[in-house]
Amino acid sequence: MNPRFKYLVSLFRKLPGVGPRQAARFVLSLLNRDESELAEFGQALSTLKQSVKFCQECSNLADNSHCLICSNAKRDPTQILVVEKVTDLDSIERTGLYRGRYHVLGGAISPVDGILPETLSLGTLKRRVTELAAGGKIPEIILATSITAEGETTALYIQELLKETPATITRLARGLSSGANLEYADEGTLKHALEQRK
Numbered sequence: 001m002n003p004r005f006k007y008l009v010s011l012f013r014k015l016p017g018v019g020p021r022q023a024a025r026f027v028l029s030l031l032n033r034d035e036s037e038l039a040e041f042g043q044a045l046s047t048l049k050q051s052v053k054f055c056q057e058c059s060n061l062a063d064n065s066h067c068l069i070c071s072n073a074k075r076d077p078t079q080i081l082v083v084e085k086v087t088d089l090d091s092i093e094r095t096g097l098y099r100g101r102y103h104v105l106g107g108a109i110s111p112v113d114g115i116l117p118e119t120l121s122l123g124t125l126k127r128r129v130t131e132l133a134a135g136g137k138i139p140e141i142i143l144a145t146s147i148t149a150e151g152e153t154t155a156l157y158i159q160e161l162l163k164e165t166p167a168t169i170t171r172l173a174r175g176l177s178s179g180a181n182l183e184y185a186d187e188g189t190l191k192h193a194l195e196q197r198k
Contacts, residue, residue: 078100
């Protein structure tokens, strides 16, 4: 096999959930594209870090220092829905039901995978809660971590982290099946889980 092809396959395999066959299909698909498309794709990849930023407030994707949700004065700043990934945030937003703000952790605690509390944006979350409380506002923290061992561990860690604050901590209702990822949940299930949170 061509060494350059093998090298490109190895690069695609570094992406989460991409196996050897899928990586090879990606490279073969790129080989069938026009040079202009490949140039556009390469340019987009090479400038990705400069053109896509993370919100300084919630860690959502942003064009500037703050994302569109944190910049929206109509969103309730005292409600903070905590999710593991940006894709989870997108799933909740599609329901059109939630009018508060978010906090994206950047994953879930999983020591086996090298994801420790220090690697997540937990310090920023605590700062946000502390600042709201100092301003006389009692925040509601809605824990929307996945119902997996890692998600549950993360939720328990957050409850412990915020127990000395005046925040009300709620958890999405169990409309989500055990082991489910928010990213793949349908809008009806997410709507029910949001409405029935406790």
